[in-house]
Amino acid sequence: MGCRLDSGSGSALVLASRWGNAANRRREGLRAAHEQNAEALADLLITYMRLKSSRGARVSQLTLDHYCESTRRFLVFTGPPESPQHALNQLTAEDFEIWLLTMQQTGLAASSIQRHLYGVRNLMKALVWAGAIASDPSAGVRPPSDATPAHAKKQALSVARYAELLALPSSLHPHNTLRAHRDTLLLELGGSLGLRAAELVGLNAADLNLSEGQVRVLGKGGKGRTVPMTARLERSLRLWLMSRSSLAAAGKLRTDALLVSMTGRNYGGRLTTKGARSIAATYYQALGLAPELWGLHTLRRTAGTHLYRATRDLHVVADVLGHASVNTSAIYAKMDTEVRREAMEAMERMREPGS
Numbered sequence: 001m002g003c004r005l006d007s008g009s010g011s012a013l014v015l016a017s018r019w020g021n022a023a024n025r026r027r028e029g030l031r032a033a034h035e036q037n038a039e040a041l042a043d044l045l046i047t048y049m050r051l052k053s054s055r056g057a058r059v060s061q062l063t064l065d066h067y068c069e070s071t072r073r074f075l076v077f078t079g080p081p082e083s084p085q086h087a088l089n090q091l092t093a094e095d096f097e098i099w100l101l102t103m104q105q106t107g108l109a110a111s112s113i114q115r116h117l118y119g120v121r122n123l124m125k126a127l128v129w130a131g132a133i134a135s136d137p138s139a140g141v142r143p144p145s146d147a148t149p150a151h152a153k154k155q156a157l158s159v160a161r162y163a164e165l166l167a168l169p170s171s172l173h174p175h176n177t178l179r180a181h182r183d184t185l186l187l188e189l190g191g192s193l194g195l196r197a198a199e200l201v202g203l204n205a206a207d208l209n210l211s212e213g214q215v216r217v218l219g220k221g222g223k224g225r226t227v228p229m230t231a232r233l234e235r236s237l238r239l240w241l242m243s244r245s246s247l248a249a250a251g252k253l254r255t256d257a258l259l260v261s262m263t264g265r266n267y268g269g270r271l272t273t274k275g276a277r278s279i280a281a282t283y284y285q286a287l288g289l290a291p292e293l294w295g296l297h298t299l300r301r302t303a304g305t306h307l308y309r310a311t312r313d314l315h316v317v318a319d320v321l322g323h324a325s326v327n328t329s330a331i332y333a334k335m336d337t338e339v340r341r342e343a344m345e346a347m348e349r350m351r352e353p354g355s
Helices: 011-015 022-035 038-052 061-078 093-105 110-130 159-172 177-191 197-202 231-249 273-287 297-311 314-321 326-335 337-351
Strands: 214-218 224-228
Touching: 022 038, 022 110, 038 061, 038 110, 061 093, 061 110, 093 110, 159 177, 159 273, 159 297, 177 197, 177 231, 177 273, 177 297, 197 214, 197 273, 273 297, 297 314
Parallel strands: none
Antiparallel strands: 214 224
C-alpha cells in the first residue's frame, strides 16, 4: 500500500482530489469501502489527516506511513476484497476486539497493537467524513494495556557505553572521514540534544548558529525550540561542515539539509529517517546492543536520562527535549538506574550508627 504524498502538495491540491467534493467523496468512499481498495483507502486516510486532524498539513510522513501500515494489517484481517469476512460498512466493536485479540495471539507488543488501533480508528473517522459509514464502530474499543512500564522496556545507554558508541564511526571508517564525521554528528544530535528522528533529518545547515552556540529545531506538531550546543557537539558540527563543504565544492551536494545521504540515487540529498535508522543500527550492532535498542529513540532516551542525572531538573529535560509537559519527561528519571542506586546508598549511609 503506497502512502507517499508529495511534500510540496498543499490543501489546494488535496481539495482538488476525488475527496474534495462532498458528493464525490461519498461515492468514492462507498466504492473504496465496498471493494476494500487499499490504495483508495490510504488516499482517503491521508486526505482526511491533512484536512481534518489537529496537526493538518504538519502531520508527519512517518505518522502517515504508520497509519497506512495499520490499515494494511486490518485489511488482511477483514479478508480479500472479493470475499471479505468483515465488510467495512458493517463492522462492529466486536470485530475490532477480535482483531486486537488476533494481534495479541501473534505476540505483538501491546504498544504496537495500540498504535495499529489508533491508525485504523483514523481510517474509520475518514470513512465517516466521506459519508461511507454513519459512525466509527471502533470508538469504544480499548486496546490491551501494557503491564510492563515503558522505562523497564526501553533503556538508555550508560555514560561509558555512549562514549564507546561515539568512538565507533572514526574507528570503523578511518579512511572515510566524510562518513565518520557525518555519522558521529548524527549520533551526537540524538544522544546529546535528544532530537527525534524527524528532527534529526529535518535540520538544515541554516538552523545552526555557531556564533551563539545554538541549534534551531522544528519539533513535533510544528513547534520550534532553540537548543544550546555542547562544546563537543560544536566540534563535531564544525568537522562535518568542513566535510559537507567538500561535497558542495565537488558539485555533489543537492540539499540544504544538514545531514546528507551518501548512498544510491539519493547521494548528496537529504538523509531520510530510514537512512538515519540504518546508520545508527550499524553502530548499535557493532557495540553489541540487543536489537530492541537499535532505534534512534535510544539516543533520545540516553540524552534525557543523562541530562536528568546531571541536573535532577525535569523542567530542563522538558525544555531541551521539547516536551509539552514535565510529566512526559518524568520517565527519564525512572530510566536512570544510577539515581535509584544513589538513593539507596544514601539511605544506607543514613542508617549507619553515628550518622
